[in-house]
Amino acid sequence: MQSHAPFPFKFELFGQHYHYHYLFETLAFIVGIRVYYYLKKGIVDPISDENRLWILLGAMLGALIGSRVVAVLETPEVVHHLTFAVLYQSKTIIGGLLVGLFGVELVKKMIGVTIASGDIYVIPILVALFIGRIGCFSMGIDEPTYGIPTSSFLGMDLGDGLMRHPIMLYEMVFLIALFLLFRALKNKNLINGDRFKLFMLLYFLFRFLIEFLKPYQSLFLNLSSIHWSAIFIFIYYYKFIIRIFKRVFT
Template sequence: MRFPVTFGFESVEPVHYFFEVLAFFVGVRLYYYLKKRTADPISNINRLWILVGAMLGALLGSRIIAALETPSQLFEMTWLTFYQNKTVAGGFFGGLFGVELVKKIIGEKNSSGDLYVIPIIIAVFIGRIGCFFAGITEPTYGIETTFFMGMDLGDGLKRHPTALYEMMFMLFLLFFFWKIKKVELINGDRFKLFMVLYFLYRFGVEFLKPFEPLFFGLSSIHWSALFIFVYYVTFIKRIFKRVSQ
């Protein structure tokens, strides 16, 4: 395979865009499929508002975290560049707080995230196919390596195929959540577990990618992950206590 993969197009952008749209479409359809087969404690109108909060939060969060990935260029960034740059981790980060804000406004007390876990995993997997095909034209590639999985992503160097790593991690998460589907957990714990595991992965894999430090040698993705760990510290302690019993 030669990167970037264009499938006959002049550039990789149509290919990447196709997988982004496909990821969104499949994720939404899968969410509604699961919702019909789940006793949802949240009313349809509240669920709609929560979805709006998630999408707006993800839209904003993905752009802000992406912009902070290159702090040296922050004040040279145009609005177009700001909008075009995005990161999945930032989308999850912003989506989480968009949901929490909307729930406070509408007075919804029930946890709302468990229904999203499997659709998110599938959507990320599909979206990363486009990132993988994009090679070095998409800022998800890794640093140069002698690791046996190193690939020439379009610049003649063997690099970590970090988009492929994330696809493999999504398959692991899919298998993991399938295995624990009958485990009794508090409503909302599956989403919290997904967030902790995903950001734990992102914290580690960011060291395999070229990044520009934001503070203390860590990137905006690293700091987002650390914030998530602090935000869910009570949940993490509870899970560790249950596992260790």
């Protein structure tokens, strides 16, 4: 079907055309790091700068591995003829957050850090995610984050002539809502680590639900690797979920 949509957005450099997505990915990383250091100036961090660097290293290595593995599992048939190029090009933030979490926990055990370390990363992650999603949206159907066709007024032509759910716009609105929520919680007396746990649960819940609006492939029991990643997080944080429910309903 012919499309008159401007997607994907590209720029020309030395005669070659490139997606703006690559620029936004780089910008997301740079701005996220700067926001982290800005917020860190205003607190007394019980974790030393050296240990923070080790924790960040664990997070980045875990994210590097997890983002690729979970992304590859989004298309299970690729596993049988996997190449380095496919592995390198495949990535999803869900896998990055999931395995990055365990990378952090592993490093903390190795260096002897026993206190929660994630709260300070929530706002930088939200900012970086938002910037990165602008890049994803600019790619239209060239990025496998588009939605299924819809007759809803929210539908957009993302480059193939079909009116689809603009999943990235939905997520950007959700990220703004999360940002406002955590800004409102800034001065609340919460247990150390609860902000990060709440972020993980809310973001993974959103991704679990929004996945049904995407043309996903089943990994197991008609659920994708994104679904199963979210379920794993729900199980991992089950004590926190029970505690929150008891606090709300008692």
